[in-house]
Amino acid sequence: xxxxxxxxxxxxxxxxxxxxxxxxxxxxxxxxxxxxxxxxxxxxxxxxxxxxxxxxxxxxxxxxxxxxxxxxxxxxxxxxxxxxxxxxxxxxxxxxxxxxxxxxxxxxxxxxxxxxxxxxxxxxxxxxxxxxxxxxxxxxxxxxxxxxxxxxxxxxxxxxxxxxxxxxxxxxxxxxxxxxxxxxxxxxxxxxxxxxxxxxxxxxxxxxxxxxxxxxxxxxxxxxxxxxxxxxxxxxxxxxxxxxxxxxxxxxxxxxxxxxxxxxxxxxxxxxxxxxxxxxxxxxxxxxxxxxxxxxxxxxxxxxxxxxxxxxxxxxxxxxxxxxxxxxxxxxxxxxxxxxxxxxxxxxxxxxxxxxxxxxxxxxxxxxxxxxxxxxxxxxxxxxxxxxxxxxxxxxxxxxxxxxxxxxxxxxxxxxxxxxxxxxxxxxxxxxxxxxxxxxxxxxxxxxxxxxxxxxxxxxxxxxxxxxxxxxxxxxxxx
Numbered sequence: 001x002x003x004x005x006x007x008x009x010x011x012x013x014x015x016x017x018x019x020x021x022x023x024x025x026x027x028x029x030x031x032x033x034x035x036x037x038x039x040x041x042x043x044x045x046x047x048x049x050x051x052x053x054x055x056x057x058x059x060x061x062x063x064x065x066x067x068x069x070x071x072x073x074x075x076x077x078x079x080x081x082x083x084x085x086x087x088x089x090x091x092x093x094x095x096x097x098x099x100x101x102x103x104x105x106x107x108x109x110x111x112x113x114x115x116x117x118x119x120x121x122x123x124x125x126x127x128x129x130x131x132x133x134x135x136x137x138x139x140x141x142x143x144x145x146x147x148x149x150x151x152x153x154x155x156x157x158x159x160x161x162x163x164x165x166x167x168x169x170x171x172x173x174x175x176x177x178x179x180x181x182x183x184x185x186x187x188x189x190x191x192x193x194x195x196x197x198x199x200x201x202x203x204x205x206x207x208x209x210x211x212x213x214x215x216x217x218x219x220x221x222x223x224x225x226x227x228x229x230x231x232x233x234x235x236x237x238x239x240x241x242x243x244x245x246x247x248x249x250x251x252x253x254x255x256x257x258x259x260x261x262x263x264x265x266x267x268x269x270x271x272x273x274x275x276x277x278x279x280x281x282x283x284x285x286x287x288x289x290x291x292x293x294x295x296x297x298x299x300x301x302x303x304x305x306x307x308x309x310x311x312x313x314x315x316x317x318x319x320x321x322x323x324x325x326x327x328x329x330x331x332x333x334x335x336x337x338x339x340x341x342x343x344x345x346x347x348x349x350x351x352x353x354x355x356x357x358x359x360x361x362x363x364x365x366x367x368x369x370x371x372x373x374x375x376x377x378x379x380x381x382x383x384x385x386x387x388x389x390x391x392x393x394x395x396x397x398x399x400x401x402x403x404x405x406x407x408x409x410x411x412x413x414x415x416x417x418x419x420x421x422x423x424x425x426x427x428x429x430x431x432x433x434x435x436x437x438x439x440x441x442x443x444x445x446x447x448x449x450x451x452x453x454x455x456x457x458x459x460x461x462x463x464x465x466x467x468x469x470x471x472x473x474x475x476x477x478x479x
Contacts, residue, residue: 036128036204037343037367038305040193040292041360043086043208044285045079045136045161045215046326047311050240052337054279057290062309066341067349067385071392073420074357076402077313077326077333079160080105080139082357083210086312087119089361089376091400094473097138098404105404106140111148118373120361121150124206127370132196134189135210136161145172155192161185161212163225163281184227186211186281190288194295204368209292213285214278214315221325223273226280233283239275244319244330244445252449253320254434260321271318278315306342306367308360320446329401329418329428329436330446342367345385353389354396354422355381358477377477397422397479400469419466427451427462437462 052058074082076092084090084097092098096113099105110116125131132153139160147154147169156169163186164179177183193209216222226233239245246263263271289309296302316322316332326333338355358378365372366380379396383389398421405414418428424440437451437459451459469477 035304036369038200038205038207038296038301039124039364039367040207040209040296040305040307041364042285042289042292042307042309043083043210044282044309044311045210045212046221046313046315047214047282047337048315048317048332049335049337051214051279051282052339054234055282055286055289057286058309058339061290061293062307062339062341063348065347066307066339066345067351069338069340069351069353069355069384071352071422072310072336072338072355073334073399073401074313074336075400077328078403079136079312080107080110081402081404082312083136083138084110084115085357085378086360087121088115088374089358089372089378091358091377091472091477092402092404093470094377098402099406100139101406101410102140104407107138107142108140110138116148116150119148119150120364121148121206121208123150123365123370123373124368125150125152127368128203129368130196130200130203130205131208132193132205133208133210134193134196135185136212137210143167143174145169145174147172153196155189157185157212160215160219161210163212163217163227181228184284186213186284186288187227190284190291193288193292197292197295197299197301200301206364206368209288210312211285211288213281216274216324223277224281226277227284230280230283232280234276234279237272237276237279239271239317242319242445244332244447246318247320247447249447250321252436252452254430254432254436257320257322263318263321263323267323268318271324274324275317304343306340306345308364309337309339310357310360311336312357327403327405329403329416329426331426331440331444334401334420340385342385346387351384351389351392353381353384353392354399355384356396356399375474377472377474379478392422395422398465398469400466400472400477401426401428402470417466417470419462419469425462427459427466429463429466435459 076082080100081092081097084095097105097110102108121131130152134155137156142158154171167176214224217225250258296305313326314333314336319332359381362376362378362380366382401418403416405411407413415431420426426438428436435451436449438446
């Protein structure tokens with residue numbers, strides 16, 4: 001009964017969000033200036049922040065020529081709700097897409113709620129942009145010729161995306177690819193991105209490129225499949241061994257983790273092997289970044305194009321005895337890369353401000369000089385591109401993390417909500433009862449939860465703020 005009430009209240013919030021949309025300012029195609037910037041948004045799948053160092057082209061062409069955000073996070077470390085937050089600027093409790101599985105998440109949930117009718121794609125297309133999506137869309141998007149509104153061109157995976165032997169929905173037609181090296185999906189999609197850019201003419205364009213790498217080749221987790229030319233490139237590489245790796249004492253963690261045994265030697269070997277394939281699969285993404293930048297430069301479009309690189313969620317490999325995966329509230333799962341290059345963006349700069357994935361939709365809208373089509377929870381971070389941005393203390397102070405487990409009988413239906421602030425404090429509450437509290441300033445690897453020893457007043461303050469964020473909407477989600 002409790003679960004039914006929860007879903008009913010969420011549905012009410014979602015209904016309120018979608019019926020109180022804010023219309024975009026009228027923008028006629030004839031009013032579009034040729035100086036309206038192009039936007040290329042690249043989002044990898046399950047990429048933890050540490051793997052960026054193994055992408056030399058990304059670092060040379062984007063990081064060295066743009067801004068790296070060191071405190072970029074996702075509000076939900078799970079692909080479908082994270083992608084929806086990117087598209088809409090909404091927390092999951094407002095989008096209604098809570099996880100990867102229907103009826104509480106997945107493609108069908110987003111479709112039924114009408115969420116596809118107001119996304120960055122529809123806003124930009126209505127303002128005269130040519131829009132195109134390449135690669136992963138949402139979980140449970142399967143064997144359909146349906147193309148969501150807002151996309152001028154569409155080349156989407158069915159399911160979570162594969163490297164070989166996959167099918168794409170190409171503008172409403174199903175096209176199958178095989179196992180030849182030329183069918184490697186990252187390469188195929190990158191070439192389609194370049195072809196689209198070639199045909200863009202004088203119209204501004206928005207590219208959403210979502211390759212499979214470094215996601216496992218099986219759902220939900222596991223080794224990736226590198227392009228044949230990169231296979232074995234990182235043979236012998238060992239996965240990182242932070243103090244949290246195969247954590248010696250997990251008695252402070254919730255039962256689902258505190259009951260885990262230490263990782264075995266065979267499991268650690270498998271972790272190292274998976275890590276190697278993840279790095280190898282990212283090499284094709286690195287090459288795709290270079291190909292896209294080079295083509296933009298050859299066409300004279302690079303200086304008027306924003307390139308945004310990020311991931312839908314992080315990934316753990318052995319931390320806290322968790323073998324592999326995401327959907328935890330720990331730093332490994334919620335912290336992701338963010339690098340931006342574009343007009344007036346300073347080179348080789350870093351920003352320590354808190355930025356989250358609900359900020360992408362309003363930011364892209366602002367870059368395109370259009371208004372969001374509904375009230376958003378995030379905030380544009382365009383002013384952080386300035387040479388003298390506001391200080392991190394005057395930016396975002398905290399944000400909400402939401403994790404909704406699969407409903408019975410396929411899962412325990414538990415929900416986790418956490419608040420993470422700019423001072424490095426993370427406080428989490430589980431519907432099933434447990435709590436966690438970490439201060440990353442002295443416990444950066446989240447080894448020792450302080451929920452049992454912290455002053456009660458401090459816990460009450462954090463719990464009160466968490467409750468505010470858990471029901472926020474629009475402006476109330478911001479400081």
